[in-house]
Amino acid sequence: MSTIDFSALDALDQRDPLADKRQLFVIPEDTVYLDGNSLGLLTHATQQRVAEVTRQQWGQDAISSWNKHxxxxxxxxxxxxxxxxxxxxxxxxxxxxxxxxxxxxxxxxxxxxxxxxxxxxxxxxxxxxxxxxxxxxxxxxxxxxxxxxxxxxxxxxxxxxxxxxxxxxxxxxxxxxxxxxxxxxxxxxxxxxxxxxxxxxxxxxxxxxxxxxxxxxxxxxxxxxxxxxxxxxxxxxxxxxxxxxxxxxxxxxxxxxxxxxxxxxxxxxxxxxxxxxxxxxxxxxxxxxxxxxxxxxxxxxxxxxAGVDLAVVREKSLALAEAFLQQLAASGLATEFECISPAAAERGSQLSFAHPQAYAICQALIDAKVVADFRAPHYLRVGFTPLYTSFRDIGVAVEQLTHIMREQTYLQPQYQKRHAVT
Amino acid sequence: MSTIDFSALDALDQRDPLADKRQLFVIPEDTVYLDGNSLGLLTHATQQRVAEVTRQQWGQDAISSWNKHxxxxxxxxxxxxxxxxxxxxxxxxxxxxxxxxxxxxxxxxxxxxxxxxxxxxxxxxxxxxxxxxxxxxxxxxxxxxxxxxxxxxxxxxxxxxxxxxxxxxxxxxxxxxxxxxxxxxxxxxxxxxxxxxxxxxxxxxxxxxxxxxxxxxxxxxxxxxxxxxxxxxxxxxxxxxxxxxxxxxxxxxxxxxxxxxxxxxxxxxxxxxxxxxxxxxxxxxxxxxxxxxxxxxxxxxxxxxAGVDLAVVREKSLALAEAFLQQLAASGLATEFECISPAAAERGSQLSFAHPQAYAICQALIDAKVVADFRAPHYLRVGFTPLYTSFRDIGVAVEQLTHIMREQTYLQPQYQKRHAVT
Structure with missing residues (x-):
């Protein structure tokens, strides 16, 4: 049914030198998060740190924390x-x-x-x-x-x-x-x-x-x-x-x-x-x-x-984008979505696609627990954050996108309505 | 031993219309906190809210929280x-x-x-x-x-x-x-x-x-x-x-x-x-x-x-200050500490005292779990925050200050050393 080759993607995850970093992060439940270029995810350590700064440093040590902490x-x-x-x-x-x-x-x-x-x-x-x-x-x-x-x-x-x-x-x-x-x-x-x-x-x-x-x-x-x-x-x-x-x-x-x-x-x-x-x-x-x-x-x-080589981050970022483009092509969506991002060497850690229905498609994707984002006037942005994005994530994202496009889910009225932040 | 009339102070606390508000706050353990004019205390609700915003809104709902929350x-x-x-x-x-x-x-x-x-x-x-x-x-x-x-x-x-x-x-x-x-x-x-x-x-x-x-x-x-x-x-x-x-x-x-x-x-x-x-x-x-x-x-x-009349806050603030001055006088410290704050009507919610050893006295007070603060060049500030300061707090503060002055605790070298934030 699915055109996605998940076993190939899983193999890429197994070879990923950054794979261990993913466990540092709180990954939203059952969600593929491709919006780290807008809001990066929480780490478990940060959740604890914020609680500690609130409870102990502000709550107990109060003003003395300006020096003490x-x-x-x-x-x-x-x-x-x-x-x-x-x-x-x-x-x-x-x-x-x-x-x-x-x-x-x-x-x-x-x-x-x-x-x-x-x-x-x-x-x-x-x-x-x-x-x-x-x-x-x-x-x-x-x-x-x-x-x-x-x-x-x-x-x-x-x-x-x-x-x-x-x-x-x-x-x-x-x-x-x-x-x-x-x-x-x-x-x-x-x-x-x-x-x-x-x-x-x-x-x-x-x-x-x-x-x-x-x-x-x-x-x-x-x-x-x-x-x-x-x-x-x-x-x-x-x-x-x-x-x-x-x-x-x-x-x-x-x-x-x-x-x-x-x-x-x-x-x-x-x-x-x-x-x-x-x-x-x-x-x-x-x-x-x-x-x-x-x-x-x-x-x-x-x-x-800590201990991360940004060159390795870059390499994985480009590999994730390449995987996304490959899966999109394999799913027959490459012509429908015009990729406005340049080739790998001249690109950041995102892919942007022009589509007249980009806003509604983005909303439908979010409902299907694939978080991308929209930028006016009609761009769908997909961000890759190598510390926690997996190759399997890419497969799930394209699978859901394919489903939404085949079923035209995005035409449903709730996806056409604009939010305050788009 | 103590010159402080705690029963009179407790009576004032019992008549305090804002007394219930104190339980909203995390009061640092065994501490009298008279520095709300520098850093106000944490409320229990805020501790929960910060945890919730971190864990659920950022951690799970992530980017969608810009609208959703x-x-x-x-x-x-x-x-x-x-x-x-x-x-x-x-x-x-x-x-x-x-x-x-x-x-x-x-x-x-x-x-x-x-x-x-x-x-x-x-x-x-x-x-x-x-x-x-x-x-x-x-x-x-x-x-x-x-x-x-x-x-x-x-x-x-x-x-x-x-x-x-x-x-x-x-x-x-x-x-x-x-x-x-x-x-x-x-x-x-x-x-x-x-x-x-x-x-x-x-x-x-x-x-x-x-x-x-x-x-x-x-x-x-x-x-x-x-x-x-x-x-x-x-x-x-x-x-x-x-x-x-x-x-x-x-x-x-x-x-x-x-x-x-x-x-x-x-x-x-x-x-x-x-x-x-x-x-x-x-x-x-x-x-x-x-x-x-x-x-x-x-x-x-x-x-x-919520539901607080600022006129009542003001009234309690002045009553707390008045209690502080009274206890200071009763403890024989009124002449040693020159109060540079004006009379009640022309004063905010603090009392400031000039003393050549203000910095060291303030450090010794903090060690005795009475948190006041110091402002250059030689002022001891005592702040009153009617939502959580009690009249009993005032008694404990003056009692500790009296002890520090009688024993000259403030002359100990650790109290003379300046911190980054004073």
Missing amino acids: QWVHLPRLVGDKLAPIIGAATGQVICCDSISVNLFKALSAALHLQRQRGEQQRTKVISTRDNFPTDLYMVQGLEQLLGAQHCHLQMVEEADLLTAAEDLFDAETAILLVTEVNFRSGRRLPVAELIRKAHAAGVLVIVDLAHSAGAMPVRLDEWQADFAVGCTYKYLNGGPGAPAFVYVAQRHLGQFVQPLAGWFGHAQPFAFEPRYEPAPGIEIMLSGTPSVLAMAAVDSALDAF | QWVHLPRLVGDKLAPIIGAATGQVICCDSISVNLFKALSAALHLQRQRGEQQRTKVISTRDNFPTDLYMVQGLEQLLGAQHCHLQMVEEADLLTAAEDLFDAETAILLVTEVNFRSGRRLPVAELIRKAHAAGVLVIVDLAHSAGAMPVRLDEWQADFAVGCTYKYLNGGPGAPAFVYVAQRHLGQFVQPLAGWFGHAQPFAFEPRYEPAPGIEIMLSGTPSVLAMAAVDSALDAF
Whole structure:
């Protein structure tokens, strides 16, 4: 009946060097979860850690936990734990706030660096039109605040950035804001090459690693990135809306200020001085008091990456995607679903398919306990998270998708109705 | 032996209309906790809620929880639950980010409102020199970003603001940034009167309610406050570093933009449009993705305020403070500890005492399981949180303090050594 060759998939699972990692995670019951690119799953350890921080640290040790349980150092401890995952030496990464807020700091800091270099005319921020919208919005927010003469966004086509970056970087360009993996298409941009070209033109680069960190090798130091931001709630499994991270290259620390100058970013927060004096290190990127519950979850989640080679993660990610495409073809669905993601080498850890009924199909899949997601206007996204996605998962997912398409289940009215979050 | 009249204190506890609320909280074992003004205690309900959000919502329902468990609406739901506690009608309060980050939004928004009114020359932000430092730092951060010609901080003495506010508000003054209760001294400023005077001079007012919200009646709408920010981890018991809140008066909504224009503040976040269009309501103050674990804790913690009259909270708070002062006098310590907090009517929910050995005394108290806190340079703070502080607690606290002073326990070397967080 089924066209899926489960024995071949099981054989792949048996050879999988990451197979043991799956047991660290709470896998939703009877569910194939292909949405770790939107919200990573909970680990058993994190569930315990959150309970412990709540019950013992907050509940019993209360205020003393700021010292006793190192709450005050969590942003830096988590940052340093995250650093090797994104190819950064210690002291350059800190966990705090959201990507949006961290981008505002990084954008302001990079503009400040340009002015420090005497490059006042560099006021333009280049980013791609189909970047994740919050990245574009934050530049627009800064533009509105400072005036276009001090900061303005130029949206370019991704294709133009890929083929003719040199022509885009002119004497007015201050910053290239680039997301490594496109959230819709899954296209992976050649960040190292873009940084080289940007630097050659005097342009600073902020890299958004939302869909990269934890999914593939990232080499911020080697690439000579200037700033980076990223998300801990996707491939890093930090929890819904978990605090983000921000990276600043060592060579820039001490050379700039950032405007969200909250007390946690002060050189001596507990001296309670009325004048702001920025911390000399990466703590300059901190602003207000961080959420301990949220950050403790991230800290614990990162332990799942202990001993993990990101090159192996990448290899499995591509193998999972390849298996998905093969099973889709074997099920006769390859022509119906237009894969808008590029070939393996130029792709992140997801496949995106265009289909006019993508929304309803996604809802029907979720009801069949295969969790993928939808992105406007008509894309079905399938994410691969090598730490817990199995090859058998892929078979079940395609089997269910095949069933839904044959039976046209997605036409049922309950699948056509839109939710608040799509 | 003890000079404490515990039977009189027990009688006060028996007459306490809020006595039943204490059982909602996890009281640290054998401990008298007088630091709710720094970190409020955990409720049993919040402990369960955090476990449930972790185990079931994140662990099992995963991404679907954004709709299924209303994660996407939490910032507004929490804001509306908080609104009556601070005297605000619904639709004006939202829970997100930190006080620091929210202040940046409010400061920028208020400056924008002044420009919209044609008051470009109003560029000055007035605040008191001994305001909580992060409030001052955020103005300094904005000043550094915009240039002093567009925004500059004038620090004034609290006494001058109290006696001659009219003289301080000139034609260049854009904003008064005032914290209702001084974190060091516990002085409660006459916010309603200051707002009247500010408005008469064309000045907008941002009120920081960090040490007010949940501790006493606050009447933002009645006062005609323009903006307010506040903390949920003190008297509101939302958890360490819990998300803050921000209030915008209804009359201002739709009239301004704020620069931290993240996707959650967009009119249609899930349309993923490249151009930012602010939400028409209070959601304009949102920026990036909020932490669900952290915000669910706040949501649950606020339930402890169900049916609570803040006037009763205030009355008990003052009675607790009065009991503390009485017991201190009865124990012969009143002259040794200089109370720098003003009289009841002009005071928040804390007492602050100056003592050259305040730090060490505070450490010795904590070791004796009486948790107070220290603020630089030499203040011992004692906070009263009427939902869980009992009159008997006050007796135990003063008894231990008396013992420490008589035995000079605080001179022991371990109490003299400073921690990271003081």
